[in-house]
Amino acid sequence: MLHRKSFLLPLAAGLCLSGAAMAAGDSVLVKTGFDSDLGGWTTNTPPDVSWKSSGGNPGGEAFFTDVTLGVGTILIAPSTFLSPAVDFTKLDGKAYISYQHLMVKETEIQQVGNYNIVISGPGGTATFGGGQAIVLAKKNKWTTVAAPLIEADWVMSSGTWDALMANVTSIQIPMEMVSNGSDFKDEEAIDNIEIVSHPSGFSPK
Secondary structure: OOEOOOEEEEEEOOOOHHHHOOOOOOEEEEEEOOOOOOOOOEEOOHHHEEEEOOOOOOOOEEEEEOOOOOOOOEEEOOHHHOOOOOOHHHHOOOEEEEEEEEEEEOOOEEEEOEEEEEEEEOOEEEEEEEEEOOOOHHHOEEEEEEEEOOHHHEEEEEEOHHHHHHOOOEEEEEOOOEEEOOOOOOEEEEEEEEEEEOOOOOEOO
């Protein structure tokens, strides 16, 4: 059983989330594998994000190159990941959002950020307080980030959890996990963004 807390799973390149991190009975409700394009995902810094047909885990990937200085780059979910396409009220406590992140190249790192997913809607805004990004470029390993959809793992900045689950209109995933000096640029990648049903729920600790 998955525990009632956030978790990070370092994976060797080539392993898929659906085969490496899912528990028995889990099922993928919606997924972007970036195998043919960005899958409808957009960003706040278009010059920094592109689609690559190779290098993913496996196949294609969303690729980040630090071009826009002073702005943290995020990926913004398409409608297929939001209400009403996804019924979050039925998934409350019984699902998780997951994705895989890779540090490709970084130089002169000044600060390393956290895997903070933000979900919002008319009923409120919540942030998943994930662990600090793992700098593994030299080892070339993907890291799976999984955020259980349970109120205890999210910080509400407005509204209520129940009202938010009733209508999720935005999901934002951070793509730029390190900051560098102005003369240096980092490269990172994201793959296999999923919402996964976990019918057995989460243990109390």
